[in-house]
Amino acid sequence: MFPFERPRRLRRTPALRRLVAETTLAPRHLIAPLFVAEGRDEPHPISSLPGHFQHTLASLTTEVGRLLDLGVGGVILFGLPTHKDAVGSQAWAPDGIIQRALLTLRETFGHDVVLMADTCLDEFTDHGHCGIVRDDGTVDNDATLALYVQMAVAQARAGADVVAPSGMMDGQVGAIRDGLDAEGFEETIIMAYAAKYASALYGPFREAVDVQIADGGDRRGYQQDYSNRREAVREARLDVDEGADIIMVKPAVTYLDIVRDLRDAFDVPLAAYHVSGEYAMIKAAAAQGWIDGPAVALEQLIAIRRAGADMILTYFAGEIAELL
Numbered sequence: 001m002f003p004f005e006r007p008r009r010l011r012r013t014p015a016l017r018r019l020v021a022e023t024t025l026a027p028r029h030l031i032a033p034l035f036v037a038e039g040r041d042e043p044h045p046i047s048s049l050p051g052h053f054q055h056t057l058a059s060l061t062t063e064v065g066r067l068l069d070l071g072v073g074g075v076i077l078f079g080l081p082t083h084k085d086a087v088g089s090q091a092w093a094p095d096g097i098i099q100r101a102l103l104t105l106r107e108t109f110g111h112d113v114v115l116m117a118d119t120c121l122d123e124f125t126d127h128g129h130c131g132i133v134r135d136d137g138t139v140d141n142d143a144t145l146a147l148y149v150q151m152a153v154a155q156a157r158a159g160a161d162v163v164a165p166s167g168m169m170d171g172q173v174g175a176i177r178d179g180l181d182a183e184g185f186e187e188t189i190i191m192a193y194a195a196k197y198a199s200a201l202y203g204p205f206r207e208a209v210d211v212q213i214a215d216g217g218d219r220r221g222y223q224q225d226y227s228n229r230r231e232a233v234r235e236a237r238l239d240v241d242e243g244a245d246i247i248m249v250k251p252a253v254t255y256l257d258i259v260r261d262l263r264d265a266f267d268v269p270l271a272a273y274h275v276s277g278e279y280a281m282i283k284a285a286a287a288q289g290w291i292d293g294p295a296v297a298l299e300q301l302i303a304i305r306r307a308g309a310d311m312i313l314t315y316f317a318g319e320i321a322e323l324l
C-alpha cells in the first residue's frame with residue numbers, strides 16, 4: 001500500500017489533542033475594555049455591546065474585582081465625561097472621570113491589577129475627533145500632541161500602569177515618552193495602538209462612549225487605510241523607535257496578516273484589539289441561534305493568538321475567562 005502519512009493519529013482523543021495543541025489561551029492573555037461614566041447613579045446597559053455597561057465608579061470597582069478573580073491580565077478604561085469641549089479638557093483634569101476611576105481602582109486593588117487607560121481625546125471633545133480640529137475640518141497633528149502628553153501624565157499620576165495612545169497622530173509615542181519622563185513617570189508603560197485601521201467595526205463602540213463625529217466626518221485622515229499592509233510595519237517601527245513598550249494591531253480578526261507581520265518584525269509584546277464590531281457580530285448571530293457564540297468567540301481568540309498576539313483586548317474577556 002502507498003505509504004501515506006497519518007496526522008490523524010495525533011487527533012484521536014481529547015487528551016492527545018491537548019498534548020499537541022500549539023496555541024494556548026489563558027485568562028491572563030485577556031484585557032477587558034471597560035466604560036466608566038461621570039454623573040450616573042446606576043450602571044447603564046450598552047445595547048450595542050450586550051453584557052456591557054457604562055459603569056459608575058462603584059459598579060466599575062465590582063466588575064474589576066470579578067475580572068481579577070477570574071484571572072484576566074488587565075483592564076483598559078474608557079471615560080464618558082459630562083462636559084465636552086473643543087480641546088477635550090476633561091481628559092487631563094485631575095478630577096476627570098478616567099483619573100478618578102484609576103485612583104479608585106488603585107486604592108481598592110493595589111498592584112494586583114494592571115490598569116491601562118486609553119489615551120485619546122474623542123470621548124472628551126464636542127466634535128468627536130481625536131485631536132484639535134482646524135477651521136477646514138482637518139486634525140492638527142502637532143497641536144494635538146501637547147494635549148496627549150497632558151492626558152498621559154494625568155493618567156500616570158492617577159495610577160495608570162499603562163497609557164495607550166490610540167489617536168494615530170504622528171510622533172505621539174515619542175512626545176508622550178518625553179512628557180512622562182520629564183514628570184518622573186519613567187516607569188509608566190506605553191502600549192501604542194501602532195497599526196490602527198479606519199474600520200467600520202468600531203460602530204458599537206461609538207454608541208458605548210456616546211461619540212458622534214461632527215459633520216458626518218470620519219477618521220480616514222489619521223487612521224490607516226485597510227488596503228495597506230506594509231504601512232503597518234512602518235507605523236509600528238516608528239512607535240518602537242519612539243519608545244513603545246507594547247504595540248497593538250486593531251481590529252484583530254480581519255487583520256491577522258498584520259498581527260503576523262508585526263510578530264515577525266518586532267520583539268516587543270504584541271497586543272491585538274478584538275473590537276466592538278467583532279464582539280457585536282458574534283453576539284447578534286448567537287442571539288438569532290445561528291451560531292454558538294462562545295464557541296465562535298473562542299475560535300477567534302485562539303486564531304488571534306495563533307497569528308502571534310501575546311495579549312488580546314476583548315469584550316469577551318470576562319465571559320471567556322469563565323470558560324477557560
Ligand code: PBG
Binds near residue numbers: 118167275
Ligand atoms: C479611540 C478609540 C476607538 C476605539 C478604541 N479607542 C474608536 C475610534 O477609533 O473611533 C474603538 C474600540 C472598539 O470598537 O471596540 N478613542
